[in-house]
Amino acid sequence: MNPRTSVVIVGGGIAGLAAAWELSGASRGPTTSTPRIELVEASSHCGGALRRAQFAGRTVDLGPDGFLARRPEALTLAHELGLDDELVPISASGASIWLKGTLEELPTGLALGVPTSAKSLRTLKGLTWSSRWPAWRDEHAPRKMEVTDDVSIGAILRRKLGSELTYQLIEPMVGGIQAGRVDELSAQAVFPALFAAAQRGGSLMKSLRADAGSGASAGVNAQRILGPLFMTLRSGVASLAEELVRQLQERGVVVRCDAAVSAIRPTPSSVYPWEVDTDDTATGASAIILATPAPTAGRLTSALDGELSDLASVNSAGAAMVTFAFAATDTTLPPTGTGILIPLATAWNDDIMMTTAVTFLDRKWEHLRREGEVLLRAHVGRIDDRRCEALSDEALVERVRDELATVLGRVGAPLAARVQRWPQGLPQYYVGHTQLVARARRALAPYAIRLAGSSYDGVGIPASIGSGRHAASEVLALLDAASTP
Numbered sequence: 001m002n003p004r005t006s007v008v009i010v011g012g013g014i015a016g017l018a019a020a021w022e023l024s025g026a027s028r029g030p031t032t033s034t035p036r037i038e039l040v041e042a043s044s045h046c047g048g049a050l051r052r053a054q055f056a057g058r059t060v061d062l063g064p065d066g067f068l069a070r071r072p073e074a075l076t077l078a079h080e081l082g083l084d085d086e087l088v089p090i091s092a093s094g095a096s097i098w099l100k101g102t103l104e105e106l107p108t109g110l111a112l113g114v115p116t117s118a119k120s121l122r123t124l125k126g127l128t129w130s131s132r133w134p135a136w137r138d139e140h141a142p143r144k145m146e147v148t149d150d151v152s153i154g155a156i157l158r159r160k161l162g163s164e165l166t167y168q169l170i171e172p173m174v175g176g177i178q179a180g181r182v183d184e185l186s187a188q189a190v191f192p193a194l195f196a197a198a199q200r201g202g203s204l205m206k207s208l209r210a211d212a213g214s215g216a217s218a219g220v221n222a223q224r225i226l227g228p229l230f231m232t233l234r235s236g237v238a239s240l241a242e243e244l245v246r247q248l249q250e251r252g253v254v255v256r257c258d259a260a261v262s263a264i265r266p267t268p269s270s271v272y273p274w275e276v277d278t279d280d281t282a283t284g285a286s287a288i289i290l291a292t293p294a295p296t297a298g299r300l301t302s303a304l305d306g307e308l309s310d311l312a313s314v315n316s317a318g319a320a321m322v323t324f325a326f327a328a329t330d331t332t333l334p335p336t337g338t339g340i341l342i343p344l345a346t347a348w349n350d351d352i353m354m355t356t357a358v359t360f361l362d363r364k365w366e367h368l369r370r371e372g373e374v375l376l377r378a379h380v381g382r383i384d385d386r387r388c389e390a391l392s393d394e395a396l397v398e399r400v401r402d403e404l405a406t407v408l409g410r411v412g413a414p415l416a417a418r419v420q421r422w423p424q425g426l427p428q429y430y431v432g433h434t435q436l437v438a439r440a441r442r443a444l445a446p447y448a449i450r451l452a453g454s455s456y457d458g459v460g461i462p463a464s465i466g467s468g469r470h471a472a473s474e475v476l477a478l479l480d481a482a483s484t485p
């Protein structure tokens, strides 16, 4: 490879950082053929939503607080960075749901929130009797559904399991992870197992149950066989991004913050075929990785091919996270579980609840426990609920505390509270997303420009890391091919 090759990565979230790690040789480290690497980040820090702060005497994540450990990408990266000793498994399981004014334990054997047997719903008193009938029907005389092209998650669930189960039981989990609505989210892109089960026909629940096999539905057994479902890092998930930046800089990767890329242009007559511009710099590049949200990537590349302007349609939901420390004597939590789900449109006083989920941080993560205290986090906001944006931090803390008092029975005055707002960050994969991304990638294929990040290959830390590393491998292969006589 020509030693003068230069790769610019636009966007310093975990996908962009992971791309830089792969380009710079990953665990092997740089060699003489490693290109010059420059990572350009618009905000004042790298890591995107991976941020941490001191709160009530602990280091607490302000964005993601853990990651799926049954996918390898985040664990592998932590291992390569030498962070094995920092990894901590989740130390609780199960959750509750707020149904018709009562907290109920979620049944076991759910596949990403979808029940896999009608029997498992028996214990849920907050569901009407008529809501159980479609589940019974799905097991014994499943409704037909022709699924060829992509369809919304909600369309499958409503047809097979009825509206009440869809909106009251399943949407809080499936939609909650994306801060989106099941009626808009793509089954193919967001919940491929559900899409495949619907395509197979027959009973949706039996099909999902068969998929889970001895895995998710086996509960404790699965934990023993497959390892913990979620993990974090003792110093916060954000420490993964911080350590990555440190080691990248040590390797000579140029990391620039407070530098928004405003344009990328072909410069065929120059040494480098591309130029990446910020307000005050122009960097030559042999190849570019765009690890920004899709609309930014669309804006930067739409002049190359009209197809790329469709990337602007990848909407993103925002969220606010309100973290509380309460005195244990002032707060009653359900006896078990990592948190609570709250269905959308749950009535509260004369309004609708803003809180969509509550995470018991110090139940999930043992290292956050302190004698006599409870540490929890409320999640607020959805793609179609931006009410929190109109409230000051103080007003939001008060509102959420009052909602928690309803759900938990009682909570005292917080010992500490902190609001973290994420105005964007949860891309919405609408129906047709997979095809939209494929078209964009096809349009970029003739150019040495690749897309990476949570707008394309899955939301979540492992998927974003995988996406960044894959884009980097493709770029290395392109550069290698270009330098081969």
Ligand SMILES: Cc1cc2nc3c(=O)[nH]c(=O)nc-3n(C[C@H](O)[C@H](O)[C@H](O)COP(=O)(O)OP(=O)(O)OC[C@H]3O[C@@H](n4cnc5c(N)ncnc54)[C@H](O)[C@@H]3O)c2cc1C
Residues within 6 Å of the ligand: 010, 011, 012, 013, 014, 015, 016, 040, 041, 042, 043, 046, 047, 048, 049, 050, 063, 064, 065, 066, 067, 068, 259, 260, 261, 262, 291, 292, 293, 296, 319, 321, 422, 424, 425, 426, 452, 453, 454, 455, 458, 459, 460, 461, 462, 464
């Ligand atoms: C509130 C919240 C909670 C979450 N919880 C979890 C969780 O518990 N577990 C989990 O696995 N995942 C979680 N996620 C999802 C996970 O955080 C994301 O999927 C992942 O961090 C996305 O990384 P990314 O690099 O693809 O995108 P981003 O982090 O969005 O990075 C994109 C970067 O591009 C930069 N940028 C944009 N425009 C430009 C430009 N013109 N020039 C230069 N830079 C630019 C942005 O500033 C940003 O830093 C959560 C997300 C949010 C928002």
